[in-house]
Amino acid sequence: MISQNSRRQFLSFVAGAAGGAFFAVRPAAASDGVDAVRSYYRELAGLLKQISSASVKERYNRLSPVVSRAFDLNGMARSAVGPGWASLGGEQGRVQAAFARLLIANFARRIGDFAGEVFDVDEKTESRGGVVIVKTRISRTGSSPTRIDYLMRGGKVIDLYFNGTISEVATRRAEFAPILESGGPKALVAALEQRGSSLLGEAV
Amino acid sequence: MFQQVIFLNVQRYIGEGTGFLKDLIGNWHAANARSKSALRLVLLGGVLATGACVPLMDSQTRQNALAVRALDTRDQWEEANRAQFERNKFVNDIAISPAARTYRTIVPQPLRDRIDTGSNNLDEPRIFANNLLQGRFDAAHKTFGRFLVNSILGLGGLFDVASLGGLERQSGDFGQTLFVWGFESGPYWVMPVFGPANVRDGIGRIVDIAGDPIQWILPKWVGEWPLTGVSVAAGLGQVELLDDLQQGSVDPYARFRSTYLQNRAGELAQAAGITIVPELVEAEPAAAPAAKKPRGKSKAKRQR
Numbered sequence: 001m002i003s004q005n006s007r008r009q010f011l012s013f014v015a016g017a018a019g020g021a022f023f024a025v026r027p028a029a030a031s032d033g034v035d036a037v038r039s040y041y042r043e044l045a046g047l048l049k050q051i052s053s054a055s056v057k058e059r060y061n062r063l064s065p066v067v068s069r070a071f072d073l074n075g076m077a078r079s080a081v082g083p084g085w086a087s088l089g090g091e092q093g094r095v096q097a098a099f100a101r102l103l104i105a106n107f108a109r110r111i112g113d114f115a116g117e118v119f120d121v122d123e124k125t126e127s128r129g130g131v132v133i134v135k136t137r138i139s140r141t142g143s144s145p146t147r148i149d150y151l152m153r154g155g156k157v158i159d160l161y162f163n164g165t166i167s168e169v170a171t172r173r174a175e176f177a178p179i180l181e182s183g184g185p186k187a188l189v190a191a192l193e194q195r196g197s198s199l200l201g202e203a204v
Numbered sequence: 205m206f207q208q209v210i211f212l213n214v215q216r217y218i219g220e221g222t223g224f225l226k227d228l229i230g231n232w233h234a235a236n237a238r239s240k241s242a243l244r245l246v247l248l249g250g251v252l253a254t255g256a257c258v259p260l261m262d263s264q265t266r267q268n269a270l271a272v273r274a275l276d277t278r279d280q281w282e283e284a285n286r287a288q289f290e291r292n293k294f295v296n297d298i299a300i301s302p303a304a305r306t307y308r309t310i311v312p313q314p315l316r317d318r319i320d321t322g323s324n325n326l327d328e329p330r331i332f333a334n335n336l337l338q339g340r341f342d343a344a345h346k347t348f349g350r351f352l353v354n355s356i357l358g359l360g361g362l363f364d365v366a367s368l369g370g371l372e373r374q375s376g377d378f379g380q381t382l383f384v385w386g387f388e389s390g391p392y393w394v395m396p397v398f399g400p401a402n403v404r405d406g407i408g409r410i411v412d413i414a415g416d417p418i419q420w421i422l423p424k425w426v427g428e429w430p431l432t433g434v435s436v437a438a439g440l441g442q443v444e445l446l447d448d449l450q451q452g453s454v455d456p457y458a459r460f461r462s463t464y465l466q467n468r469a470g471e472l473a474q475a476a477g478i479t480i481v482p483e484l485v486e487a488e489p490a491a492a493p494a495a496k497k498p499r500g501k502s503k504a505k506r507q508r
Contacts, residue, residue, distance in 0.1 A: 106452035144364045144373050165470030174462035175455040191454040
């Protein structure tokens with residue numbers, strides 16, 4: 001797990017600046033971001049107790065409204081495709097729909113063995129430009145906690161970082177790029193729809 | 205609320221008051237200030253001995269150079285890597301994954317958690333040794349404290365009670381150590397069996413396995429089989445994570461690579477005492493789009 005050293009100044013690395021440009025990240029007051037994540041976790045914890053033994057499809061149906069309220073799924077799809085978004089043309093809507101379905105279906109599949117996890121949301125947030133980072137920890141009794149940070153804009157999640165370092169959107173962008181390069185938008189839609197159906201146990 | 209809930213559960217397991225645990229870990233921090241200073245002096249020589257590998261540059265330049273190296277995502281061997289990835293996946297699908305599913309079916313979650321936590325505790329001496337070699341005395345101090353607290357109060361490491369007192373698990377491996385000493389990563393490399401790495405970290409893994417203090421000492425006391433059993437069981441527990449990554453992906457190779465590289469950048473930054481904030485990946489940044497567009501483009505390249 002990546003942990004922060006409180007004595008170190010929190011620095012941002014601007015990737016494009018190979019020359020090594022750094023800028024400080026401003027601490028932000030508790031905000032809508034914290035409230036939004038708390039509200040999401042509260043809803044999620046209640047729901048997980050009810051659906052942990054349900055089928056993936058049923059979990060998907062119950063999770064969909066909760067996740068859709070908390071996450072800006074369309075924005076995440078746009079970011080995951082990246083600068084080539086405009087060139088998707090008429091396929092944009094299909095990519096967004098298939099992306100949302102895949103993300104929620106994957107989540108529904110993974111939360112099968114809910115075992116009383118405790119969700120802890122840090123009061124202190126950090127802001128970068130127009131976005132806020134909300135830090136959270138999920139833990140089970142006696143085990144090391146798992147850190148998940150949420151990148152928020154306008155009270156909605158626009159990305160999440162597993163262990164504070166692994167961006168879901170960046171990872172999806174890495175997956176999408178070779179497919180878009182070799183097969184274009186239609187190939188991406190087909191791959192997303194096929195994977196989503198497979199996770200939900202539906203005929204492809 | 206989080207701490208209250210956890211502490212209540214800890215009380216149930218170890219029968220101790222929360223104040224005692226907090227005091228103990230607090231005292232650990234205070235009482236070891238002097239020993240830390242002595243440790244620094246003794247180890248300074250060791251770190252200086254490795255100084256030949258560290259480029260001579262001022263602190264800020266060195267930090268910047270390390271940050272650039274930490275974000276090195278070259279995949280020059282992609283064709284061979286994809287082929288090795290498929291071979292690893294084949295072995296995983298026919299042998300390892302079924303064994304892991306059987307393990308998850310037979311062994312209940314609470315017991316699997318204890319095995320994972322116990323296995324993590326056995327890693328602490330190796331992490332401690334690497335923290336020292338990296339000159340991270342604060343991390344070494346925390347790791348030593350974690351090992352002591354979890355081995356005693358955590359019933360031989362079965363419970364991570366140290367995290368509750370603020371002693372969070374540190375990273376520490378020989379790949380990181382080589383990074384801090386100034387070694388370049390080399391290309392991204394999918395290793396047989398071990399999976400994603402780069403040349404430097406692959407060598408680091410081999411050194412970590414060969415030089416693990418626990419593997420030298422513990423088998424003489426408890427025999428080889430218990431340790432092997434814990435390692436295999438903990439490894440099977442991790443397979444679930446790998447299966448998760450694979451099943452939810454439209455290009456598992458790219459997902460594994462991206463996940464590994466992002467996580468590794470964080471670990472390397474931690475070892476070097478710098479913080480790399482995860483990249484903000486957006487198609488259309490909300491603020492100052494003209495200034496951010498090129499950055500997004502270069503980041504996208506790095507992630508591949």
